[in-house]
Ligand SMILES: Nc1ncnc2c1ncn2[C@@H]1O[C@H](COP(=O)(O)OP(=O)(O)OP(=O)(O)O)[C@@H](O)[C@H]1O
């Protein structure tokens with residue numbers, strides 16, 4: 001609801017009827033949604049399932065929705081004062097009630113909490129945030145501190161921020177890398193933190209891999225997890241069936257995934273945008289269903305277990321003792337602790353991710369990379385310049401898939417067990433969300449988004465069930481607010497004049 | 508002389524007998540070109556020749572089939588019937604048999620589009636480097652060697668930048684080299700598209716309404732650019748244009764289409780006085796100079812055509 005002008009707008013008389021109509025419509029929509037979603041809850045009771053009715057919650061949701069809508073309308077019609085006067089005290093009251101446990105001790109806290117409209121604290125906090133945002137907007141509007149920006153202004157500003165972050169990234173990158181390298185030896189880096197670190201870096205790697213396909217080549221691939229699965233299964237089958245070591249199986253798994261990428265790429269070459277997305281989504285599911293049903297080969301839903309752990313470059317193993325060969329701790333004269341293996345894993349995935357990053361940075365400046373971007377911009381023009389769109393797209397699919405395959409191998413060896421359940425559509429969605437949130441084509445954006453989307457939720461395990469909800473909300477906000485992604489800013493791959501000249505030329 | 512060539516190649520169309528209006532050696536010979544879309548005959552048995560190092564204009568009212576001729580020449584459409592022979596230093600190419608991107612890659616036919624098709628979020632320089640894709644791809648050892656930053660690739664890239672620089676200078680875009688192409692003013696975008704086509708180092712340049720939407724000054728700059736390409740690079744240019752001041756001012760040879768048929772073919776002087784052209788193209792009553800039409804006509808005509816393109 002960006003105002004079109006920066007000047008103080010004339011306040012027009014309020015059309016109460018229209019306002020009530022709009023608020024009523026909102027109420028109806030919320031009722032329709034909440035009735036099904038909130039109204040009933042199944043309970044496990046001895047001997048079956050019982051239904052609990054929560055019509056109070058539905059009513060509360062409708063009332064809150066209507067009030068919120070009215071507040072928004074008032075803000076839009078430049079009447080911030082009533083909004084400010086109601087939301088500000090309400091926010092304070094809510095905050096006190098929510099923190100009552102800490103402020104007045106558990107008993108009074110529980111007493112006060114009974115007055116809250118919803119049982120779930122998460123929902124209450126969400127409502128509180130909404131109210132605070134409303135209050136802030138009302139306050140800003142009331143004091144005319146900030147003239148509202150137009151969408152273009154905001155885009156331009158965000159692009160400048162994006163550019164700044166990317167410029168900073170050149171310095172920030174090595175710093176982040178340094179932190180990542182010493183991370184396992186930091187005093188607070190316990191096993192749990194290391195595990196989270198490994199997970200985050202895995203997703204960073206997947207995000208970077210998908211960024212080649214989606215960000216550079218502009219091919220919206222919703223089935224990326226399929227190649228992750230192909231890599232994981234290739235690795236697992238090789239390692240368990242043929243006793244191939246990690247370092248031999250890894251490139252092979254990447255190759256298999258790349259072949260799968262090219263193979264699946266062929267039929268979708270002519271498709272663009274939404275159609276491509278739907279077909280790749282279908283392919284992703286197909287691979288998973290094949291893995292699930294080809295029992296003789298993949299062991300179906302039971303998965304593959306006993307996948308060997310990687311050795312220390314084939315020189316030593318991470319075990320307390322072995323009958324033949326060397327153990328890592330003896331080789332380096334250390335005390336045995338299982339954390340050695342975890343640290344090694346961390347470095348392994350870090351190295352793999354860095355390979356992807358370096359590769360991407362390099363290939364952007366090569367003819368293929370530029371052709372990918374050109375293809376994203378205009379395929380017809382590419383044809384008129386003699387660029388082979390088929391080969392160019394297939395290399396993007398293939399290379400993206402290969403990196404997913406590497407990540408898949410790592411996943412398999414880290415878990416020691418894989419099953420089709422690890423490769424559901426949600427994974428594709430999460431990886432895509434990281435790319436979209438970070439900004440198509442932005443390497444540092446992917447890092448930040450992966451930390452936000454993967455790292456943070458791991459710390460708030462209790463809120464796991466709300467993770468997809470938060471994802472969805474974040475996506476909707478991004479699409480509304482900045483469709484190109486948070487840090488989308490494209491650095492040219494080549495310049496005629498140096499960087500300094502470019503800055504001078506900027507207004 | 509060109510008549511002899513045409514006959515020697517077994518030309519069957521009487522249109523191709525006699526020298527090419529405007530002079531020059533035949534570079535492109537189009538014979539019996541027909542293009543049907545379902546029941547619609549967009550081009551109906553059109554034959555003409557275009558000469559090397561000459562500007563051949565293809566004009567005609569909206570929907571006459573001009574862009575369709577280009578699409579057939581540049582591999583975007585496969586003609587229903589027809590023979591499109593291109594005389595290339597490397598030999599003769601039959602364009603109707605070459606498909607898609609290979610026309611530009613192998614036969615060296617470059618084109619621009621009626622509605623500009625740049626790579627808007629890439630810089631001006633990058634647009635020109637992408638145009639040299641095939642050459643650079645070879646130099647980068649199909650990426651594999653390039654990944655290791657070999658000297659050969661770096662040199663090839665420097666050469667590519669030099670060529671880009673040359674065309675930037677010619678199109679007055681040097682200052683804008685590091686800007687996003689999509690942010691350029693309209694007239695600059697038109698010239699950039701020409702520069703990009705030239706960076707593919709073509710033998711034949713096909714321009715689809717390059718002056719559409721330009722102001723008179725920009726139009727003049729474009730005229731000079733096209734004459735420069737013709738005279739200094741000895742390149743044949745096919746030009747679709749509604750702006751009569753451009754057409755009459757710089758073309759050596761004009762082919763007029765109407766409802767998919769060729770209705771006139773000759774030098775600007777001949778076409779200007781051809782009663783068939785005046786009737787079909789300029790309206791029944793107009794006996795004036797065709798230039799009278801340019802004031803209002805072309806702009807709006809070009810706009811209408813904007814939507815439909817390859
Ligand atoms: N792909 C297509 N499918 C169906 N009909 C087409 C197609 N391309 C062109 N046509 C038809 O062919 C005819 C000629 O179109 P064309 O675009 O070649 O005209 P034009 O001479 O370039 O006109 P303008 O001056 O408006 O650009 C039109 O009737 C058009 O509708």
Ligand SMILES: [Mg+2]
Pocket residue numbers: 573574575621812
């Ligand atoms: Mg046209």
